[in-house]
Amino acid sequence: MNAPDTPRPASLREAIAHRFSLLDDKADDDEIDRSLRAGVELRGATPWILMFAIVIASVGLNTNSNAVIIGAMLVSPLMGPIVGLGYGLGIYDFPLVRRSLANLAIAAAISLLTSTLYFMLTPLDEAQSELLARTTPSLWDVLIALAGGLAGIIGQTRREKSNVLPGVAIATALMPPLCTAGYGLANGDWSVFGGAFYLFSINCVFIAFAAVIVIEFLRLPHRKFVDPRRERHVKRALLAVVLITGLPSIYLATRLVDNEVFKSRARDFVRREFKAARVHVLETRLAPASRQIEVTLIGPRLPAPAIGAIEARLAGAGLADARLSVHQAQAEDAKIDVGSLKADILADIVRNNQQALEEKDATIEKLKAQLGAQGEWAPQSGAVTLEFEAQYPQCGNVLVGRAIQPGNPGGAPLPFLSADCRRLPKAAEMARIGAWLKVRTGNPDARLVLSARRGALLRQSGVPAAPSAPPGR
Incomplete structure (x- = not known):
């Protein structure tokens, strides 16, 4: 169906x-x-x-x-x-x-x-x-x-x-x-x-x-209103509020449109009138409220009759109530042209770029020096480890490196040697090992950290540690 x-x-x-x-x-x-x-x-x-x-x-x-x-x-x-x-x-x-x-x-x-x-x-x-x-x-x-x-x-x-x-x-x-x-x-x-x-x-x-x-x-x-007149009063009051609120916006809209029209005509006028002359418009300032057009020029100085002729054409562009103000270089600055201005700007740019490159080169050289020092330290630390193990076979887990002191984060890293020993050397021997480590690493702040394998307290840089407590039963 x-x-x-x-x-x-x-x-x-x-x-x-x-x-x-x-x-x-x-x-x-x-x-x-x-x-x-x-x-x-x-x-x-x-x-x-x-x-x-x-x-x-x-x-x-x-x-x-x-x-x-x-x-x-x-x-x-x-x-x-x-x-x-x-x-x-x-x-x-x-x-x-x-x-x-x-x-x-x-x-x-x-x-x-x-x-x-x-x-x-x-x-x-x-x-x-x-x-x-x-x-x-x-x-x-x-x-x-x-x-x-x-x-x-x-x-x-x-x-x-x-x-x-x-x-x-x-x-x-x-x-x-x-x-x-x-x-x-x-x-x-x-x-x-x-x-x-x-x-x-x-x-x-x-x-x-x-x-x-x-x-x-x-x-x-x-x-429903009992009194029809009250209903009419309410409607009239509502309409009055709407009109009172809306009417100022009409004036503001008219002023906004007028200002935008003035700005558009003024920009077109400045672009058209100063294009033929051998000058360049550096800046244009528009004040719609006072109908002011302010122009800053660079290049050859325009004579007063030429500026007067431009002002006379304001009315024909729909800007009869506008005033034109022209700012130019002084007579002694009349030889300034756009070419020299561009050359100065380019020179500043090149100078700034050169300075930035020099700073980057200095940073690169500093990093290279740090990498070179790191590369030299690697074989030296290996040799120090072998020499210490050969002299003190009772010590193991030997670690040679460099570290930053906690209280001096911006300082240079200090060499250190740490090891676990079956028995700790005596105080005099610890002092001798510490002195050897400072000479061997070329740093007077080198640190020696030795500790007993069975819970004894560690000793640092030849400073005697307290005797170890016997292991618990």
């Missing part, structure tokens, strides 16, 4: 609606409610996880490591109170809103305290690019927070949970702004603190606003 055909939508509009429906795989209302309320709480292990995640993110920002920052954002539990805040506003559950705000404030305080302590203690106090990137929020951060919040709340309301939330945590980047704000507090830089905390506020507000939009669209059960 043929399987019955799947019913097809009657029109294109119904087909599109069916394809993009958010109601087909939506979880039960009670399951959504339990899940979102559970994420609001900040107790038990959650504060500890938050503190450790903040430390990880602070280290990543301090060392400019993207991988470490991403790992910290995956660990962070900050999304729960923010989504819970949006859910509470969407269903008009104001006790949930108050609880979410309280937990979010506690989480932010813990994060700021932890990151501030870290940046006060770390020896790395230079602001890296990852830190500075969190101090200038703009309209694009609003769009990222809104889109990320929409994706996150949609993922949390599905029957089949997906990996949406980790991606949202990375995209919206809740933790790095808090860590950057802690850096601003630790260093007393209030502009860094203000910019970073404003970015964190943008993320919180627009993620919560996205949750309100989706909750309203899914028509989840919410409380």
Whole structure:
């Protein structure tokens, strides 16, 4: 039998609606409610996880490591109170809103305290690019927070949970702004603190606003207001918060775009105008805020009329409000050219390489001398062993070598002779053997260590040892 055909939508509009429906795989209302309320709480292990995640993110920002920052954002539990805040506003559950705000404030305080302590203690106090990137929020951060919040709340309301939330945590980047704000507090830089905390506020507000939009669209059960005017006041207050948070970002985005356009035009202008002249641009400094273009030149000195002609072409390049400052060599230095500059640089490189080679040659010669001395010692130690065994046949296990003294690790190794004897020589004989060993090895610090085979105490370098105790019965 043929399987019955799947019913097809009657029109294109119904087909599109069916394809993009958010109601087909939506979880039960009670399951959504339990899940979102559970994420609001900040107790038990959650504060500890938050503190450790903040430390990880602070280290990543301090060392400019993207991988470490991403790992910290995956660990962070900050999304729960923010989504819970949006859910509470969407269903008009104001006790949930108050609880979410309280937990979010506690989480932010813990994060700021932890990151501030870290940046006060770390020896790395230079602001890296990852830190500075969190101090200038703009309209694009609003769009990222809104889109990320929409994706996150949609993922949390599905029957089949997906990996949406980790991606949202990375995209919206809740933790790095808090860590950057802690850096601003630790260093007393209030502009860094203000910019970073404003970015964190943008993320919180627009993620919560996205949750309100989706909750309203899914028509989840919410409380009814007895007074319709109060409901309108709540909606207007929410809209006012969103606008107040988002409007400054539009200005910041406009300024960011304007600065980038200025930098691009200024670089193209400098490259084009000074390319034809027989000079080389050593350095270009751009200050978008003051519309200043500062150029340092090397080579033949440009006359003032030539520089004036270049300045007159600023307006044609879209830089009418810009000011050009040109730094050149003084008249007595006008003969400096790139060739001589390159020659000086190459001479310095050759000189440094020559010095490094000489140091390496000295090290090699020192090692060769040590190896030569080691090679000479081997036959000498063998001859000393044979001579001692021939003179004192009662001694065995003869060992001749060189060792470093424990109290003098940087000193030269001292020769030594050790042996086990059936009976120890007398004190005078020990002194004679010690003197022979010093002469034979050519070292006045040579050591002699003799010991009895049956537990007698050892004697060193002719110094008499205490008499051996008789063996136990």
